[in-house]
Amino acid sequence: MKKTIREVKDYVGKEVKMGAWLANKRSSGKIAFLQLRDGTGFIQGVVVKAEVGEEVFQLAKNITQETSLYVTGTVVEDTRSPFGYELQVKELEVIHAAVDFPITPKEHGTEFLMDHRHLWLRSKKQHAVMKIRNEIIRATYEFFNENGFIKIDPPILTGAAAEGTTELFHTKYFDEEAYLSQSGQLYMEAAAMAFGKVFSFGPTFRAEKSKTRRHLIEFWMIEPEMAFMNHEESLQVQENYVSYLVASVLKNCQLELNTLDRDVEKLAKIKAPFPRITYDEAVTLLQEKGFDDIKWGEDFGAPHETAIAESFDMPVFITHYPANIKAFYMKPDPERPEVVLCADLIAPEGYGEIIGGSQRIDDLDLMKQRYEEHQLSGDAYQWYLELRQYGSVPHAGFGLGLERTVAWFSGVEHVRETIPFPRLLNRLYP
Template sequence: MGKTTIQDVSKHLGEEVTIGAWIHNKRSSGKIAFLQLRDGTGFIQGVISKNDIGEEKFDQAKGLTQETSLFVTGTIVEDTRSPLGFEMQISDFTIIHEAEDYPITPKEHGTEFLMDHRHLWLRSKKQHAIMKVRNEIIRATYEFFNEQGYVKIDPPILTGSSAEGTTELFHTKYFDEDAYLSQSGQLYMEAAAMAFNKVFSFGPTFRAEKSKTRRHLIEFWMIEPEMAFMDHDDSLEVQEQYVSHIAKSVLQNCKVELEALDRDLTSLQKIEAPFPRITYDDAVKLLHEKGFEDIEWGEDFGAPHETAIAESFDKPVFITHYPLDIKAFYMKPDPERPDVALCADLIAPEGYGEIIGGSQRIDDLELMEQRYKEHDLTGDAYQWYLQLRQYGSVPHSGFGLGLERTVAWIAGVEHVRETIPFPRLLNRLYP
């Protein structure tokens, strides 16, 4: 008899094993007790028979409280009714710690209460499933970029400037200098691409944006690839292949979790490259046809606009060639039409909005110097970035994928606050 985990019980069919677990829930009926067990790797039902375990132990089992920890010993058997496909016939158990008055009971709780108890809420079946989907997306991300020959480079979190020239930054003092929490690692990844050709980063970013929408977090995680010798169209191909890869990986490796989330799989099964593409010009026309007559050329799209555009497609859709004036200073103008940028946002289906923003970067020194002047970037903080165009400049492109929005879309979760272990919101820094 050996120890195992719930996720590995399929390897021990017909064997007696011991699992360290917590009581998720329980019920009893006559001489049978059913324990819903969790061990962090998954959930399994344990069945206790009074005839097998004895009256004293059976009474103890009926008195077990929610989140009590214990070692459970029993035989693994098949159970076709279970999402896991197995259950445990318990022959013995040993209590490690008895929990009293666990605050999150099976009844309904308000969102603020659950957020105040986020450290405990993570134990629930739905939250556990969301985090497992998040983990699979991260695993599949490393798999995709490693197989494609990318080098992972870690940009700094403390920076002396803004990546996009915005003011929505967290300011701090860096000894006797001003510093900011990074809102993107992109500029540094461009430098890395000039050294390693194809690179990607994965790390936290911060936006001091006073937004309360279901799509926004103050602290979130970004995957940011940058590629030398790649143009805009090359980048779009990488993006759609990457998103297709992570969607397929979740479908393949998170079946139990997607079932726990009641996720409709039909929409996810359609996520396969290539993705449809629509220009900003055509998107404005489409919005006018859908009744959004107030949107004018040159304005950025909001959440309702993105949702309306996505409704016309059953896959993620690229919106390309936005007006240059509403995009970041580093985006390359289209040589055939200088008023729009060689850029794209990838809009997820089902109302989840933008999950990727990307572009071809300006590689011409003279044009970048001009953009510096237009955006008042004349200080020392950006001089190193200008030098990337001065010493061996090449065409290059990149993009950033927001992890939490992607998790929300693939998991079918309404609010991004549930897609990160400990969310940082406008009015929340606890726990």
């Protein structure tokens, strides 16, 4: 029976057969070292000439990068290997010989690698990033399932913008106007009124002409929404959720973090509760740091978020932003209506905002007022207004950007490496 690399730890001293690809190799006169991968991990296969015969040894020496194989050998422990095991190869069978694989072990430029993203995903570091992404997704479902949330899937095609912006991808929906979703939040509010605590996980789209290392055109968001919950209670869910993700990645992705040379000590510090500062305090902090141009009422950019994060070794909540720079649905602070009950969670180490959330307006008259102020179409948003008309309750929610979170956990510089096939301003291939 064939085994995977991930399974070999259970077969020490036994002979196994596995399907694999050759990632790399080196050889001397009497030994060939094959770096093998099978999708579940990487392992070194050692081919000793004296133990396999001339035919198998010559095959091992001449085999080319990314050739697919069946490999038979004995599993042995190896403390020198990051994986902890290696394979003493007995037999090799070529399935398909790869010729002139374009991504060689030498250095390649980013654009070249992005043009060959379908092949770049095979590399050890890209494999590690995707495994960390997968663990965050797995832990997300685990966290919300354990805390009484139900997963609800909002539509991707919508008739209106979630946040009233113009940065939307427009399409025709038969004889109507439609847009690719920039957030599932409005629909998640409807779901929360039916199920109490819900979350979604899906793709979102922003037609934002940005080339920064933090932006993608298509990205994935986790968007929980909670009925009978206020702003402070939502912050507690957010910090517990992020802490849970960090702990899960540290527990289950040690090999991947080591492959990426990630400083795990910085991640190990991430535990709730997180520090909080108000928008007012953030403006003062920035001015003290030399950002004399920032004025109250202006939104923060990437340099501002990085400067704020440098004052903390944990993620930090920035709360109570001015109402005029936030979305129409955010609830004003009853004690100070010019600011809203919201928060952005800024990751440390310069990774920027990973969560945006707020308590939502639950008052029907105030929401009608917001419709008028933001010139929202009564036809397109009538259903959203009715959520306040029929049994309105205090409710709150947030959205976590998956790719920025993966970038932070992995320690990679650009979010383009945190999604299998990134969509960027000038990239729709492959």
